Amino acid sequence: MPRYASTWGFGVCSIQDAEKLTAWLVANIAHAERRPERVREELLQHCHEVCIEPLAADRNTRMVRSALRTAEETWFSRIPARLPAEVRARVLARTRPPCPLRS
Numbered sequence: 001m002p003r004y005a006s007t008w009g010f011g012v013c014s015i016q017d018a019e020k021l022t023a024w025l026v027a028n029i030a031h032a033e034r035r036p037e038r039v040r041e042e043l044l045q046h047c048h049e050v051c052i053e054p055l056a057a058d059r060n061t062r063m064v065r066s067a068l069r070t071a072e073e074t075w076f077s078r079i080p081a082r083l084p085a086e087v088r089a090r091v092l093a094r095t096r097p098p099c100p101l102r103s
Helices: 003-008 015-030 036-049 057-082 085-095
Strands: none
Touching (some): 015 057, 036 057
C-alpha cells in the first residue's frame, strides 16, 4: 500500500480519478491560468482536498499539459461560434491559404 494511503487515508489515483482531475483542471483552472507550474500547484492542492495520493511528477506533467491543451482547444472552438456568420466567412476568406489548383 502506498505511503500516503496507509498513513493519512489518501487513496491511490486510478485512471478514472486522473480523468476526473484533468476534467476538473479544464473546467476550473486551465481556462484562466495558463502557466503550467500554477496549474500543477492547483492540481496538487485539489488532490489533497479530495484525498488522492500525490501523483508522480511525470504523471502531473501529463495531466497539466492535457488540461491546458483541452482548455485551449475549447477556447479556440468557441471564438468562431460567437461571431456572426458573415464575419466568420470574411475571416475565413482572408486566412485560408490559396488553393494551388486555382492558380
